[in-house]
Amino acid sequence: MEKxxxxxxxxxxxxxxxxxxxxxxxxxxxxxxxLSAEELETEGAKVLRILDWRIMPILYVTYVIQxxxxxxxxxxxxxxxxxxxxxxxxxxxxxxxxxxxxxxxWALPANLLIQRLPIAKYMGGMLxxxxxxxxAHIGAKNYAGILVLRFLLGMAEAGVxxxxxxxxxxxxxxxxxxxRMAIWLxxxxxxxxxxxxxxxxLGHSHNTSLHSWQLIFLTIGLMNFVTACVFLWLxxxxxxxxxxxxxxxxxxxxxxxxxxxxxxxxxxxxxRQALENLYDVKVLCxxxxxxxxxxxxxxxxxxxxxxxxxxxxxxxxxxxxxLPTGAFEALIVxxxxxxxxxxxxxxxxxxAVVSLIPFAGLxxxxxxxxxxxxxLVGCTWLQYIVGAPVIxxxxxxxxxxxxxxxxxxxxxxxxxxxxxxxxxxxxxxxAREAPRYxxxxxxxxxxxxxIIVLSVVAYVSxxxxxxxxxxxxxxxxxxxxTSQAILDxxxxxxxxxxxxxxxAL
Numbered sequence: 282m283e284k285x286x287x288x289x290x291x292x293x294x295x296x297x298x299x300x301x302x303x304x305x306x307x308x309x310x311x312x313x314x315x316l317s318a319e320e321l322e323t324e325g326a327k328v329l330r331i332l333d334w335r336i337m338p339i340l341y342v343t344y345v346i347q348x349x350x351x352x353x354x355x356x357x358x359x360x361x362x363x364x365x366x367x368x369x370x371x372x373x374x375x376x377x378x379x380x381x382x383x384x385x386x387w388a389l390p391a392n393l394l395i396q397r398l399p400i401a402k403y404m405g406g407m408l409x410x411x412x413x414x415x416x417a418h419i420g421a422k423n424y425a426g427i428l429v430l431r432f433l434l435g436m437a438e439a440g441v442x443x444x445x446x447x448x449x450x451x452x453x454x455x456x457x458x459x460x461r462m463a464i465w466l467x468x469x470x471x472x473x474x475x476x477x478x479x480x481x482x483l484g485h486s487h488n489t490s491l492h493s494w495q496l497i498f499l500t501i502g503l504m505n506f507v508t509a510c511v512f513l514w515l516x517x518x519x520x521x522x523x524x525x526x527x528x529x530x531x532x533x534x535x536x537x538x539x540x541x542x543x544x545x546x547x548x549x550x551x552x553r554q555a556l557e558n559l560y561d562v563k564v565l566c567x568x569x570x571x572x573x574x575x576x577x578x579x580x581x582x583x584x585x586x587x588x589x590x591x592x593x594x595x596x597x598x599x600x601x602x603x604l605p606t607g608a609f610e611a612l613i614v615x616x617x618x619x620x621x622x623x624x625x626x627x628x629x630x631x632x633a634v635v636s637l638i639p640f641a642g643l644x645x646x647x648x649x650x651x652x653x654x655x656x657l658v659g660c661t662w663l664q665y666i667v668g669a670p671v672i673x674x675x676x677x678x679x680x681x682x683x684x685x686x687x688x689x690x691x692x693x694x695x696x697x698x699x700x701x702x703x704x705x706x707x708x709x710x711x712a713r714e715a716p717r718y719x720x721x722x723x724x725x726x727x728x729x730x731x732i733i734v735l736s737v738v739a740y741v742s743x744x745x746x747x748x749x750x751x752x753x754x755x756x757x758x759x760x761x762x763t764s765q766a767i768l769d770x771x772x773x774x775x776x777x778x779x780x781x782x783x784x785a786l
Contacts, residue, residue, distance in 0.1 A: 304771045306535040306545030309521055313536035321536060328526070328533050332452050335525050337461060339516055340445055343408070344468035346508040347441055349476050349501050350415050354380075354431070355582060356480035357494035359590075365492060367424050370712060378707040379428050381579065383435025384700035391440035392693035395447055396685055397548050401516040404444035408509035411437040415502035419495040435700070443692045446679050447546075451519055452534065455541045455680040455785055459628065459673070463618020466672040470611030473665065476501075477604040519545055542766040542782050543683040547773045554687035554775055561777065563681055563784070564691045566739035570632075570674045571695040573728035573735075574667060575702020576709070577639070580721055581664045584710045588646075588661050591716020592654040602658060606665035613638075617669045621676065626786035628680075629740035632673040633733045639663045640729040647722045664725075670732055677739065680785045684775030702728075743784035750780055 313321065354362075354377060363373055394403060414434045421427040449462050480497060491499065517523040520534035535545060558564045589602050617635050621628045642663030649656050678695060682688045709721045754762055762781045769779035776782045 304544040304547050304773065305519055306521055306538075307771050309532045309535040310539055310771060312532045313539075316533070316536075321533060324530070324533050325537050328530050328537065329457070331526065331530070332534070333461075335515075335523075336448070336452055337464060339512060340448065340465040341468050343508055343512055344445065344465045345472045345475065346501075346505045347408070347411075347438070348469045348472035349479075350411060350434075350505055351380075351438070352472060352476045352582065353415065353418075353497055353501050355585060356476055357497050358587075359480065360493040360497075362492075362494040365494070366421060366427055368427070371708075372424055374708050374710070376424070376427055376431055378579070378704045380431040380435040380438075381575075381700040381703035381707070383432040383437075384439045385435070385697055385704070386432075387436040387439040388696040388700055389690070389693035392443050392689045392696070393550065395440060395443055396546070396550065396689040399518040400444055400447055400451075400546075401518045402513065404441060404448075405509055405513035405516065407437050407440050407444075408505060408512060411441075412502050412505035412509055415498055415505060418498035418502070419491060439696065439700075442675075443696060446675050446692065448516070450541065450543070450679045451538065451545055454537055456622065458679060459621035459676045460615070460618040462676050462679070463615045463621075463669075463672050466668050466675075467611045467614040467618075469668050470607040470609065470614065470665070473607030473610065474604050475607075477602075477607065521545070539767045539770070540763065541680070542763075542770040542776075542779070543688070544685070544770040544773060547685045549686075549773070551684070551686040551773070554684040555690040557684070557687050557775055557777055558691050558694060561682075561691075562742040563677065563739045564694070566735040566742070567674050567678050567691070568694050568698050569735045570670065570732050571699040572702040573732045574671050574674065575699035575704075576706040576728045577664070577667045577702075577725055578671075578699075579703030579706025580710055580725060581667065581706075584707075584718075584721075585661060585664070587710065588716065588718070589658060592651065592657045592661075594654075594658075606662045609662050610665045610668050613666050614669045614672060617673060621673060626744075628673055628677050629736045629743075629786055632670050632677070632736040635666065635669040635673070636729050636732045636736075639666045640726065640733075643722055643726050643729070647717070647719070647726075651716070674736075677785075681743065682776060683770055683779060683782055685773055687775045740786055743786050747784055747786075750783065753780065 316324075358373065363369060368376055411434065414430055414437060418427070418430055421430060445465060446462070449458055449465075453461050479500060517525075520526070520538070521531055523531060523534065526534060538545065585606070594602060613635070617631050621631050642660040645660035645663075646657055649660065651657070674695075678688070678691055682691045706724075709724045710718050711720060714720060762783070766779055766781035766783065769781055774782075776784070
């Protein structure tokens with residue numbers, strides 16, 4: 282069957298030699314030259330269905346359990362954790378914050394290890410270590426003990442979300458990624474609902490030698506241990522090593538993601554690529570958004586119970602009333618992903634618009650009278666939509682940063698600043714300002730305003746650069762720009778080095 286004559290398919294002789302690239306998917310990409318455009322389209326749809334049924338459920342369930350772990354401290358604080366371990370006053374704030382110091386310490390090394398090591402094995406190993414650390418919480422006896430455990434837990438968690446981002450970009454086209462990433466991040470909403478029910482149920486358990494907060498850590502830790510084992514067993518490191526695909530399907534899987542213009546994966550570390558992040562406007566905008574999202578997440582995830590209790594609800598109902606927050610996130614995050622997937626060049630716009638919803642909720646908490654406690658609870662629920670701007674920002678990085686070292690460092694920078702933001706967010710809720718927490722509300726409002734402004738700046742800068750490159754290509758009568766960009770990706774060129782690269786807005 283003949284190939285489409287309108288498409289300038291790259292050839293081995295003309296464009297790329299095997300010795301010129303260390304990309305793990307290059308050999309399979311070259312094999313795809315033997316397939317016609319019609320075969321690639323028909324069989325590519327089948328491969329996509331296989332990936333959706335094999336990859337997405339694993340990522341979704343893993344993220345549910347992983348986020349349950351992060352919420353465990355919040356749920357445990359609704360019971361006797363604070364008096365049992367002497368965490369009164371700002372001590373609890375530091376226990377919440379120390380997790381992020383561990384995350385901050387290991388975020389950049391974690392992303393470089395993701396580039397160097399088999400990604401699924403690395404992530405599975407971190408999940409196993411994480412589960413053991415969560416279970417170890419039941420043995421904590423004092424403030425110092427819980428501080429050490431939370432710091433180590435932050436280190437173990439630092440690579441999980443970047444691994445999920447990289448796995449998605451390795452198996453899916455850039456046009457397919459927003460929805461898929463939104464689906465697995467919406468697992469945070471499911472985790473919030475499951476965790477609220479777990480916390481409520483375990484809070485009624487009084488016939489064991491363990492306190493309710495210890496049962497929460499034990500249950501979630503064991504769930505994570507099982508999930509880690511399943512992840513190590515089922516998740517492949519790349520399309521080229523996916524056991525559930527035939528060799529021909531692996532070839533097609535690599536050919537599908539070649540259009541991302543970033544290759545599949547190169548293990549070589551290139552310091553010059555890392556430096557490029559320092560003068561890349563979109564990366565710096567995303568980094569600023571990361572700080573804002575971190576402050577918001579650090580405050581909301583650790584103080585939602587305190588907020589709701591301040592509105593007049595007791596401990597066990599403060600946990601149960603967080604159940605609807607999961608539904609908000611589980612619904613709105615996929616909607617944002619769907620819009621970003623099917624509406625061309627809408628990522629930055631979605632990021633700005635969705636930030637307005639929790640911004641309005643914060644204004645509601647600030648100005649609504651305490652007598653309207655259900656209105657205040659509803660405004661608190663809206664704060665859990667922070668997952669939507671987070672996932673859209675991740676997708677902007679995943680689809681618009683080429684060069685594997687540059688992308689690893691950009692991701693590491695984002696998560697480092699996100700962790701720093703979480704530290705700040707966990708410490709702007711001052712006990713003396715309960716239940717309004719005026720300083721915290723002002724800080725969160727500023728963060729959302731900053732996210733909106735930076736998303737607009739990123740949009741304008743990428744749109745301008747795309748237009749400039751189009752004008753240059755037109756003036757120089759360039760051929761098939763997409764084919765050239767694909768080859769540049771397999772050669773591990775950055776998006777700024779490859780003048781054929783186009784940004785997804």
